[in-house]
Every structure is written in C-alpha cells, then in structure tokens.
Amino acid sequence: MTTSPLANLAIQTAELLEAVKALSSLEALREAEPLIIGKRSILSTLQKSLGGLEPDDRREAGAQLQQARRTVEAALELRRDQLALGARAERLASDRLDLGDVVVGAIRWPASSGHPGLVASTQRELEDVFVAMGFTVSDGPEVESDWYNFEALNIPPAHPARGMWDTFYVEMGEPETVVLRTHTSPTQIHLMESAVASNSLPIHSVMPGRCYRRDTPDARHLATFHQIEGLVVDRGITFADLAGVIETFTRKYFGPDISARLRPAYFPFTEPSAEFEITCTICRGEGCRTCSHTGWIELGGCGMLDPAVFEAVGVDGDEWSGFAFGFGIDRCAQMRYQVADMRALIENDVRFLRQFS
Numbered sequence: 001m002t003t004s005p006l007a008n009l010a011i012q013t014a015e016l017l018e019a020v021k022a023l024s025s026l027e028a029l030r031e032a033e034p035l036i037i038g039k040r041s042i043l044s045t046l047q048k049s050l051g052g053l054e055p056d057d058r059r060e061a062g063a064q065l066q067q068a069r070r071t072v073e074a075a076l077e078l079r080r081d082q083l084a085l086g087a088r089a090e091r092l093a094s095d096r097l098d099l100g101d102v103v104v105g106a107i108r109w110p111a112s113s114g115h116p117g118l119v120a121s122t123q124r125e126l127e128d129v130f131v132a133m134g135f136t137v138s139d140g141p142e143v144e145s146d147w148y149n150f151e152a153l154n155i156p157p158a159h160p161a162r163g164m165w166d167t168f169y170v171e172m173g174e175p176e177t178v179v180l181r182t183h184t185s186p187t188q189i190h191l192m193e194s195a196v197a198s199n200s201l202p203i204h205s206v207m208p209g210r211c212y213r214r215d216t217p218d219a220r221h222l223a224t225f226h227q228i229e230g231l232v233v234d235r236g237i238t239f240a241d242l243a244g245v246i247e248t249f250t251r252k253y254f255g256p257d258i259s260a261r262l263r264p265a266y267f268p269f270t271e272p273s274a275e276f277e278i279t280c281t282i283c284r285g286e287g288c289r290t291c292s293h294t295g296w297i298e299l300g301g302c303g304m305l306d307p308a309v310f311e312a313v314g315v316d317g318d319e320w321s322g323f324a325f326g327f328g329i330d331r332c333a334q335m336r337y338q339v340a341d342m343r344a345l346i347e348n349d350v351r352f353l354r355q356f357s
C-alpha cells in the first residue's frame, strides 16, 4: 500500500496559512509569495508528484490540491489588503501637518493678528500711488493663449525675442498654444480690445498681477513673481508724458530724493523703448555694493506702443498714441524694505514676516 502524496496536505495547508498570517509588511509578502504559492512552493512540488498516480486517483488528488491552493491564495490576498491599509494609515499619520509647530512661537495672548505679506502690501501701496495719479486698476487672467502673451504684442512664433521669456507651456499647438503668462502685458491687449469694442478709449490703467517664468530662483529672481504694468492710450500722447509719469511715480513712491532716468533699450511691443533706473535706495545715489557703485538701480522697462500692437487690437494709430511701462512688485518690495534675498518673500517664514507687521 502506497501512501498518497497528499497525506499531509491538511497540515501543510494550515502551516502555509499560518505563514501568511505572520507576514508583517507588504515587502515581506512580496518576498515570501513565490515560496508560498509560486513554482518553488510545496503546493507546486506536490502537484508534480501526482504524475505517478492512477488516472482516477490523480483527478481526485488534483482537485484536493486545487482547493488547497485557492484557500492559500485567498488568504494571501486578504493579508495583502490588510497590510496595504495599514501602510496607508501610517503614511497619512506621518504626513499630517502639525500646525502647532508653525504657530507655537506666534501665539501670545491676546493672540496677535495677521497682516498682508510684503508683496501684497507693496502692491496695494503702488496701486494707491497710481490711483492718486488718475489711473484705474485692471486685472487679467494668469493663463493665456500664445496670441495674448506673445503674438498680439508683436512677438510672432520663432521671433528671437521669445528667448527673453523662459515660458511655462500649459498646452502646445492645436487648437492653440496656452502658456502661464510671462508678464502682465497680455492684460494690455485685453483692455485695448474691450475699449475698442465698447468704443471707450482713452485708457489710463495699471495692471498688477502674478507672472511665471522658468527661472531658477536666486537672490534676485523668482519663478513666480509679480509685475505691475501701466498703459496709457489717448490723443496726443508723447514720450515726454511717459517720462513725466515715471518721474512722478518714482518720487511719490520712493521719496522726493529718489529720481528716475531712462536709457535706450529694446522691447518688441514698444518703439522707442527704454529701461528706467532709479536712484539707489540703499546709498541714495552715493554709490554702494548693491548698485555696483553707480548710484542707480534698474527698476523696469517702458516705451511708446508699437504700431504693430495697435494694429493687432484694432486701435487707430492715426488718432491715438500711447505708452506702456512695467516693473517687478517683488523687486520694489526688495528695494524699499532692503530684503537681501528675494526668496524670503515667498518662504512664509513667520520670523521674517513678523518684522513687517
């Protein structure tokens, strides 16, 4: 009488189930799986030993073995689910933000109240100065089509000037290319379009807002930054008006001893174009390390609107003329409050922020 190869199957199955239950991590389960259920497992070895049996016996043994395998497989799946749930709970627990960490030093009684950050408060101050000068404040989208961000501003595809802006692309090509705006200038296009459509020229407006460029952040650059842009479209506007607005703004915002000067530059959407510099706010023009001992610091760009821009938005260049200017709000905050590293503006370190309450 020969012993059936499956004589100990019940015990062997029980042992396998015990082993599955003892698995303590998903990694351990992955490692043990081939030994429990794979080609090197006891179940597979038993399967091979059935070859010597009579056909009827083999069929019956095969069915028993199949049943045992299903039981072990089900246990393995159950254990895998349990371990995955546990791992997830653990991950959630460790990811939980402990808000107590952040505010522990800030809580005093009576609790101190919050206040706008440096960039937001600088933006409001700038808006106030321009509103006092007769400008309105306008807003535009941060996600723009290529046409608004580039083409309407006289920067066609493949124009070499596109290299001036390292652009984040949201969508390429058909039906249209979509970008995160690299400057606030597209808002000018929206403003002029709607003024033409509603027959409501002239325009005297400033447009503050967030912009994006693929820049590696350093002490003087951020990949997400803020600009304020000014647009004037009216009858008989000349370069002298532009220079006057820049000078008036500079003295009103930075103080009566700070003045502005213009230097020739190139921008695709203005002609002629200029960069404007202001007296160094650190040394008041004496010369220091920040201004490379020139007494001047570059603030932004400006110029008379290019006829190609008027043409793109349908403004009659024979009747109207205009200028635009723009500069960084973050840079303004950095200079006015003498923040050495611009990254401090976005890091939300309460020790930094509290200095400006």
Ligand SMILES: [Zn+2]
Binding pocket: 280, 281, 282, 283, 284, 285, 286, 287, 288, 289, 290, 291, 292, 293, 295, 296
């Ligand atoms: Zn200086």
